[in-house]
Amino acid sequence: MAHARPIATTRSATGIPTPRLAVWWILASEVVIFGGLLGAYIMHRIGHPEWAEAASHTQTWIGAVNTFVLLTSSFTAVLAHQAAEKGNGKEAAKLLGFTIIGALTFLMIKSYEWTTEIIAGYTITANTFWSFYYTAAGLHALHVIAGAIIMGFIAVDAYRGRELHRVEIIGIYWHFVDVVWIFLFPLLYIAK
Amino acid sequence: MSENNEHHDGHGHDDGHHVNYKKIYFILLGLFVISVVGPELGIRWVTLITAFGIAVVKARLVINNFMHLAWEKRIMKWMLATSVLLMFLMVAGVAPDVMNHEGNNWENLAAKAEVERGLAYAAGYSSDEGEDEAEPEVVVAAGFSAATSYGQICATCHGAGGAGDGIAGAALDPPPANFTDPAFWADPARDRDRVITVIRDGAAAVGGSALMAPWGALYTEEQLEQVADYVMSFRPDA
Numbered sequence: 001m002a003h004a005r006p007i008a009t010t011r012s013a014t015g016i017p018t019p020r021l022a023v024w025w026i027l028a029s030e031v032v033i034f035g036g037l038l039g040a041y042i043m044h045r046i047g048h049p050e051w052a053e054a055a056s057h058t059q060t061w062i063g064a065v066n067t068f069v070l071l072t073s074s075f076t077a078v079l080a081h082q083a084a085e086k087g088n089g090k091e092a093a094k095l096l097g098f099t100i101i102g103a104l105t106f107l108m109i110k111s112y113e114w115t116t117e118i119i120a121g122y123t124i125t126a127n128t129f130w131s132f133y134y135t136a137a138g139l140h141a142l143h144v145i146a147g148a149i150i151m152g153f154i155a156v157d158a159y160r161g162r163e164l165h166r167v168e169i170i171g172i173y174w175h176f177v178d179v180v181w182i183f184l185f186p187l188l189y190i191a192k
Numbered sequence: 193m194s195e196n197n198e199h200h201d202g203h204g205h206d207d208g209h210h211v212n213y214k215k216i217y218f219i220l221l222g223l224f225v226i227s228v229v230g231p232e233l234g235i236r237w238v239t240l241i242t243a244f245g246i247a248v249v250k251a252r253l254v255i256n257n258f259m260h261l262a263w264e265k266r267i268m269k270w271m272l273a274t275s276v277l278l279m280f281l282m283v284a285g286v287a288p289d290v291m292n293h294e295g296n297n298w299e300n301l302a303a304k305a306e307v308e309r310g311l312a313y314a315a316g317y318s319s320d321e322g323e324d325e326a327e328p329e330v331v332v333a334a335g336f337s338a339a340t341s342y343g344q345i346c347a348t349c350h351g352a353g354g355a356g357d358g359i360a361g362a363a364l365d366p367p368p369a370n371f372t373d374p375a376f377w378a379d380p381a382r383d384r385d386r387v388i389t390v391i392r393d394g395a396a397a398v399g400g401s402a403l404m405a406p407w408g409a410l411y412t413e414e415q416l417e418q419v420a421d422y423v424m425s426f427r428p429d430a
Contacts, residue, residue, distance in 0.1 A: 016265050024268050028275040035279030043283065043290040047303065050310025064228050071224060075217040078258045082213065127310070175258045179251045186243035190231045 019169045027176050030143075034180050037139065041132045041187060054129035056192045057122060062113045063189035066106050067181060073102025074178040077171045084158060084167035092167045093159035096151050099174065103148035110141055133188055140184060143177045216257045223250050305348045305360040312343035312352065338418035345407065346423070354426030366401050371426035387420040 012018055045051055080095035114134075124134040147170065154170050157163045223246050230242025256262040261269065293300040293307070343352060349361035349368040356370035369376055376382070389397060392411070395404035411419065 014265060014267050016268060021268075024264075024271065028271050031272065031275040032279050032282075035276065036282055039279060039283035040286075040290070043287050047291040047293065048307055048310065050307055050314055053310070053314035060228070064224075067224055068221070071217070071220050074254060074258055075213065075220075078213050128306075172259050175254050178258075179254050182247050182250045182254070186227065186231075186247050190227065190239070190243040192231075 017165070019165065020172070023169050023172050027173070030176060030180075034136075034139070037132075037136055038183060038187060041136060044128065044132070045187075045191070048128070051127075051129040052192065054122075054127055055188070057117075057120075058133065058189050058192075059113060059116070060189045062109060063185050066109050067185045069102050069106045069109070070178045070181050073099045073106070074175050076102065077174045080158075081168045081171045084164040087161075087164065089158045089161040089164055092164065093155040096155035096158065096167065096170075100148050100151050100155070103144050103151070106144055107141065107148075110137070136184060137188065140177070140180055143180070147174050147177055211257045211260075213257070216253055220250055220253060223253075299363070301360050301363060305358075308348060308359050309344050312347060313340070315343075336415050336418070338415070338422040341410075341415070341419055342422050345410070346419070350423075354423065364403050366403070368404070371423055372428060374428050377427050377429075384417075384420055384424065387423055388416050391419055391423070392416055 012021070014021060016024075045055075076095045076098040080092045080099065083089075083091035083095055122130050124131055151170050151174070154163070154166045158167055227242050227246040227250075230246075231239040233239075261272075288295070289300075293303040347358050349356075349358040349364065350371065351357040351361070351368075354371035356368045356373075358368060361368035371377075386398060390400065390404060392406060392408035394400075394402065394406035396402040397406070408416070
């Protein structure tokens, strides 16, 4: 090692590398955040039969396209990890680039979707269903934005062959964002 | 590079499992297609299995193969399991209150009223079914309808049929007026102007119960007249 690193980044009592332990800790807290939100949504949905009418106005095909986009971006993210494992930083950076494109595509589709809904009068204050809809999908979208930005930094480093282990870390986070959407999709779009 | 290798190989995590990512990806896509097509059949249990059952399978595939949790140290799984457990604990703790609107010794009037209002709204709304594209505009352009407005606001206490049997009215004392009762209209003072005044300013304005709140802020004068006419249409001799 050419320069000293803080001890906390290299030692590991659990046998798990600290960065990976850290991202799993973040995800453990995210489980409670998204789980609480989606749990509350499911309970209200069951208690309020009138939500079915509101839910029938979500645009299934847009949600479906976005599911495909996120699944694919998860695939490129895991391929980036594979490339990084082999020490191929340039390839990893390229694949992270594809993942970022996936994130941007997702956000553009989401913007279009929300625009049409808001114009049609389905705003966050329209009723409780739409409040949940915008809160859950909005919180998820914030995670997509954050992930894309962090991925950008990591891709630049990876391209220069630096800090390749971070490709896996951002990948784990990104797959989690994908998993959240895997549940959001049927909850908000399919259950009508 | 040696630094990165250290991170990867030093802990023995990445050795010994070689996932065929492409295969997993295509399985995920296949499951995704089923989860979209299945619910189209419109059969309830097929929808539940294809939408939510498959979501769980997809999530497992991603978590195990893409996030490599399957190869992660056991303590990590326990940590995540704790989070999931706490989440379910929270849900289980509040579920009886959220999913039901009444119990042995309690009743959630606001939630019941909300359900009734929403259903009345949905009923008045889905009359033009089968025109998905056109529906969003309806919301914006919807003109005023005394019947719809009655269904959304007045019916909560006065009942959809005007018999004073609305869900939120059950607990009120004095009970909400029953517009279908001839005795109610026997008082000659209860003419159209009086009904308009009560809707606009509340019953207290004419010496009645303050539980009949003023709704004037919601309506124009013309709309007030329409709602009053609608209320008076419940009159047995009307």
